[in-house]
Amino acid sequence: MMQSIIWSQDCTADDGTEGIELWGECYSIENTTEILLPSSELTGEIPESIGNLINLNSLVLYNNQLIGEIPESIGNLNNLTWLNLYNNQLIGEIPQDIGNLTNLTSLDLGFNQLMGEIPESLGDLTNLNHLWLFNNQLNGEIPVTICNVYQNLEHFFIYNNQLCPPYPYCLTEENVGYQDTTNCSSCDEGYAEILDIPESVNVLDNSNCFYQSDLDVLQEFIDNSQDGNNPPPSYLLPIELGEQVWENRRLKEFKCSTLWPTYLDYELSGDIPESLSSLSELIDLFLNANQITSIPNDIGNLANLNLLELGGNQITSIPGSIGNLNNLEWFYIYNNQLTYLPEQI
CATH class of the missing domain: 3.80.10.10 (Ribonuclease Inhibitor)
Incomplete structure (x- = not known):
């Protein structure tokens, strides 16, 4: 049976510290460093209160059926190094505050229904080694700030979106991959x-x-x-x-x-x-x-x-x-x- 999301509420974690309740578990606000729930049949939205887990370094929720938007509070998780929300049903824009996660080395938001422009703040993630944004509905132009991180990336997948040329100087069409440019500029060159x-x-x-x-x-x-x-x-x-x-x-x-x-x-x-x-x-x-x-x-x-x-x-x-x-x-x-x-x- 699928687990519906349980919105956070005050609870006491197993170690006796104050916690928040997520997905039927009580996570210590002070001592939780990882939430690893891939392929766990989770549904519902990711709550804003997840941003209270300020010592979290790994948040892995791929292959679930999570819906709604990525909460703005995700930007509070300054110690996060691994964020994987791959293959859910997330919508809305990538939060601008994701640029606060300067310790991130791996970011996977692929196979969702994210839309809007890629935030310029993504260029602040200079420790990033892996970036997956493919198979969404991202549109507009790729911000030139992506070049701040591209040279350090071991994996970069951004194909199957609606991103428009011209692309930043550091990327070729091969790097960008297939894009649906139907809604891009209809103006001639020049x-x-x-x-x-x-x-x-x-x-x-x-x-x-x-x-x-x-x-x-x-x-x-x-x-x-x-x-x-x-x-x-x-x-x-x-x-x-x-x-x-x-x-x-x-x-x-x-x-x-x-x-x-x-x-x-x-x-x-x-x-x-x-x-x-x-x-x-x-x-x-x-x-x-x-x-x-x-x-x-x-x-x-x-x-x-x-x-x-x-x-x-x-x-x-x-x-x-x-x-x-x-x-x-x-x-x-x-x-x-x-x-x-x-x-x-």
Whole structure:
């Protein structure tokens, strides 16, 4: 007859110390170092109270019929070296707190129904020698932190999940094995899929694909401004910078100003990125009221540029290539530190 899980309650262990009752047994909170119950016909959920057994170094519950989620309290078991929950019916996400188990040498969560992303904290388990996550429903991208532990692994099985490329630099497709990528990004190579689009971004054709090169330019604006007095937060994503208009997966308008039209509470500073010239579909560019110091020489390559607003910065010169902007109708450069204008204007 299968044993149903008995939720923990106060009890006295055989050694006379305070205990908790699990699966019909009383385990000493102070002195229990291992629970070895493989293939024991256990059912029900793993209780949160298992996290009270802080001296536990082995928890082996494989080949049972345990259900529910892995309890968050598992992260309290700092002395655990062996955790094996293989071949149960566990669901939900792998707890982020599993990264607290820095003494783990073996972790087996294979053959369950776990879902969600692999937690980045898994990369903190630098003593790990064996990692089995295969045959679950894990999705998203594999965190690059996995590379912190991969080089020490003797066994690594992660196949038969729903993990999406690109994979971390330390893994090949052979290492990752078969993955169901049906729900992965539908964007072509060179384009990034962004599902959580900020309100400050207007996508005229409702696409979720964005040209990665255009996003990289926006990232350079963020990076170049970090030495300024009031930079955009370094954690800001490129798609979150200022206000943007996209169409056909390309950046059409970019507005980033402490005054009209965006009234942001941070400033761009330093050089406008040289890569600005790669924004070949850009039509309107508002960068007024910042602390920008220079304009790239290749700005004349922005053949579709119609409006350029650079007023209220610290720009000292204008490159002659600006005369190549044949579609430019509006150019504002007031309140800067110019000493001359190029002949091409």
